[in-house]
Amino acid sequence: MSLKHDIDFTLNGVRTRATVRVDMSALELLRDTLGLTGTKYGCGEGECGACTILVDGVSMNSCLMFAVDCHGRRLVTIEGLAADQAGKRAEALSAAFVEHGAVQCGFCTPGMMVQASHLLDKHPHADSEAIKRGIEGNICRCTGYKKIVDAIASVTD
Amino acid sequence: MTEIEHYAAPVTLDEAVECLQQVGEVTILAGGTDLMPQQRSGRLKPQRTLMNIRGMTELRGVSQSGGEIHIGALTTITELLEDPLVREHLPALIEACDHFASDQIRNAATIGGNICNASPAGDTLVPLLALDAQVELVSKPDGALFRRSMPIAEFFVGPGKTRRAPVELLAGVSIPVPPKDHFGRFFKFGTRPALDISTISIGLCGVLEGGVLSKVRVAFGAVAATPVRAFRTEAALEGRALTAATIAAAAAAARDEVTPIDDVRATAWYRKELIHNMTKRILDHVAQA
Numbered sequence: 001m002s003l004k005h006d007i008d009f010t011l012n013g014v015r016t017r018a019t020v021r022v023d024m025s026a027l028e029l030l031r032d033t034l035g036l037t038g039t040k041y042g043c044g045e046g047e048c049g050a051c052t053i054l055v056d057g058v059s060m061n062s063c064l065m066f067a068v069d070c071h072g073r074r075l076v077t078i079e080g081l082a083a084d085q086a087g088k089r090a091e092a093l094s095a096a097f098v099e100h101g102a103v104q105c106g107f108c109t110p111g112m113m114v115q116a117s118h119l120l121d122k123h124p125h126a127d128s129e130a131i132k133r134g135i136e137g138n139i140c141r142c143t144g145y146k147k148i149v150d151a152i153a154s155v156t157d
Numbered sequence: 158m159t160e161i162e163h164y165a166a167p168v169t170l171d172e173a174v175e176c177l178q179q180v181g182e183v184t185i186l187a188g189g190t191d192l193m194p195q196q197r198s199g200r201l202k203p204q205r206t207l208m209n210i211r212g213m214t215e216l217r218g219v220s221q222s223g224g225e226i227h228i229g230a231l232t233t234i235t236e237l238l239e240d241p242l243v244r245e246h247l248p249a250l251i252e253a254c255d256h257f258a259s260d261q262i263r264n265a266a267t268i269g270g271n272i273c274n275a276s277p278a279g280d281t282l283v284p285l286l287a288l289d290a291q292v293e294l295v296s297k298p299d300g301a302l303f304r305r306s307m308p309i310a311e312f313f314v315g316p317g318k319t320r321r322a323p324v325e326l327l328a329g330v331s332i333p334v335p336p337k338d339h340f341g342r343f344f345k346f347g348t349r350p351a352l353d354i355s356t357i358s359i360g361l362c363g364v365l366e367g368g369v370l371s372k373v374r375v376a377f378g379a380v381a382a383t384p385v386r387a388f389r390t391e392a393a394l395e396g397r398a399l400t401a402a403t404i405a406a407a408a409a410a411a412r413d414e415v416t417p418i419d420d421v422r423a424t425a426w427y428r429k430e431l432i433h434n435m436t437k438r439i440l441d442h443v444a445q446a
Contacts (some may be wrong), residue, residue, distance in 0.1 A: 003161045022164045022207050045194045046262055058235070058264040064190045069209055071271060080301055093300060115261065122334035132278065137259020 007071040011036075012080025018067075026065040027051045033067075038078040038110050042139070049138030052111035053077050059118040061137075078110035081117055088116055094154045100151035104142035111125060112138050116152045124157040165208040170328065173210055174297040177324045180206045181410030185326070187211055187231055188266040190258070191274045201317075216269070216328055219243055225331045231271025232329075234281075235260075236267060246334055249284035249360050256280060256345045261350050264424045270360050272312070275319045278355040278379040284343050285388055286376035287310050287360035290332045306331070313383035320370045340446070342439045345350040345378075346431055355379045356423045357431045363394070370394050370403075375436075378430055382418040389414040390436065399444045408437035 003019045009016055011034070019031055027044075030053070031035045039062055042050030046061040053062045054076040081090040093116055096102070103109050112135060119126060119134035126134060131152045132145070140148060165182070167173040178184055181248060182204040188211070195201035195377055210216070219240045226242055237243050238254045255438040257263055257280045271281045272292065289308045304307050309330065323369035334339070341362040346351030358378035364371045373394040375387040393407040417425045 003164060005164050012356045022161050023196065023203065044197065046258070048257065049261060050295060055265075059261050060265045061190070062259045064188075064262070066186060066189050066207075066209070067195065068207075069186070069211060070168075071166070072212075083380055091394060119260070134179055137261045 005068050009070045010074040012076055012139050013083060013089050020067040020070075022066070024067045025065050026053070026055075026070050026075070027062040029067040029070065029120075030062060030075075036077055036079050040107055040110055042107070046107060046137075047139070048108070048111075049115060049150075050108055050111040052114045052138065054081075054114060054118060057121075059115050061110075076114075078114055079104040081114060089155060090119055093120075093152070097148075098153045099156065100147045102143060102147040102151035104140075104146060108138060108140040108142075112140065112148060116148075120152070120156065126152075126156055128153050142153060160164060160277055161205065161207050163204050163377050164209070166209045166212055168212045168214075170213060170215055170295060170326070171302065172298070173208065173213060174295055174302065174324070174326055176206070176208055177326060178297050181323060182206060183208050185210060185273070187270040188233065190262050190266045191270060191342070210326070219269045221334065224334050225330050226334055227329055228268055229329045230272075231267050232269075234263035234266050234268065234271075235259075238263065246339075247288060248334065249287055249343045250281065252282045252341075252343035253280045253345070253358075253360070256343070257317070262352075269329065272309070272330070273319060273321065273327055275313050275315075275317050275383065276354075277316055277381060277383055278358065279384060280345065280355065280358065280378075282309070282313070282384040283358045283360035283376045283378040284341065284362075285330060285332070285360075286384055287341070287374040288332045288335070289361040289374065290330045292330055293328045294321055295328045296322065296325045298324070304328070310386050313381045313416070329384055333388065335362070338365055339372075340365055340443055342443065344435050344439055346435065354422065357417070357428050357435070359432070359435055359439060361436070361443075365443065367400060368398050370397055375411070376409075377415055377432060379422075380432060381417040385415075387411060387414055395439075399440065404437055404440040404444065408433045408442060411436040 040050035042048035046064045051062040183203040183206045186209040216229040290309045345358040360376040363373035375390045378384045390411040393410040417428035
């Protein structure tokens with residue numbers, strides 16, 4: 001039985017307490033302990049970006065983050081993105097993904113949306129080259145990326 | 158498999174080194190981006206204590222004093238990329254950070270973690286070697302903080318192995334502020350731009366004044382068990398005019414002095430060719446700049 005530790009953090013704007021195994025990932029905490037399955041498990045090694053969440057306002061791979069390290073931090077997942085500060089943009093982003101056909105199987109979409117939201121927070125005027133660099137840590141095996149880049153580009157300022 | 162029996166999250170340097178001194182067997186967690194996959198795959202056996210140092214704000218950030226730029230071990234790759242001092246003085250480090258993994262990983266990964274992970278292909282290590290960086294280690298052997306530093310070139314012993322003692326914590330790195338007319342370049346070869354482990358990497362720094370090279374430092378990644386300085390390549394450049402003949406001689410010296418191995422990413426032969434061709438390309442670009 002692995003050591004457990006109590007953590008206290010903010011999840012999608014709600015103060016949350018949990019008891020976690022010290023060797024478990026933030027992704028396991030979200031999906032298995034808290035039941036928020038919007039964040040996806042893809043590769044488990046930080047290569048695919050399907051598990052991307054916002055931690056204190058910046059994007060990270062939740063599969064590489066230790067759950068104990070969530071203590072005292074502010075997490076936003078795909079479920080909370082619309083309610084976060086960037087809510088308006090998240091809504092526009094989700095409409096743009098639909099409009100541009102940027103969703104096929106949909107597995108990469110939550111991570112892609114969270115990363116796109118972070119990218120646009122930092123670079124509201126990002127051009128398509130900057131968007132491609134911004135999502136280089138997110139793998140999509142369906143779309144060939146063009147529709148995703150077009151969708152993100154359509155909501156830049 | 159060892160079970161983790163204790164979790165510590167010190168917030169001061171003093172608490173952290175006290176823990177290392179008392180407990181002995183400690184796995185240090187910073188950004189977690191290397192630790193998590195290594196622990197998951199069984200490549201790294203967890204120690205009895207997991208010590209999360211990410212909350213130690215005193216080890217975070219970049220400052221300048223006494224002709225040196227000091228980078229705290231917990232500074233993330235993204236923070237380095239955005240730091241005005243690093244952007245102004247350390248172009249080779251900026252290029253390496255820009256080619257580091259992906260945005261999500263750059264936001265979490267720390268320079269101290271990259272150094273202590275001691276991968277032969279570690280992205281920031283090659284420019285740090287070429288910038289004459291010193292690593293700063295802190296311990297608390299007899300109730301008082303003890304600091305020692307050493308050139309980063311001496312820090313690496315083998316893949317994943319360093320001269321850091323188990324009771325020591327890497328506090329940061331110090332880099333001499335490069336002189337006027339300094340140039341610094343970094344090149345990494347991988348099969349795709351993002352998230353790739355280098356097949357080879359090159360860091361090249363120096364001063365080019367009136368067409369003549371001085372203070373030349375060349376370092377290579379992924380051609381040996383540790384990132385390495387390339388002393389013969391440096392000698393082929395130091396004090397010489399940056400002409401086509403000098404560039405050809407330096408590129409040949411680079412190919413001759415590296416001793417890479419065959420592995421899943423490339424053959425030794427291919428790595429030597431890459432080292433030759435890319436050293437030449439970097440020097441051509443410096444000459445044309």
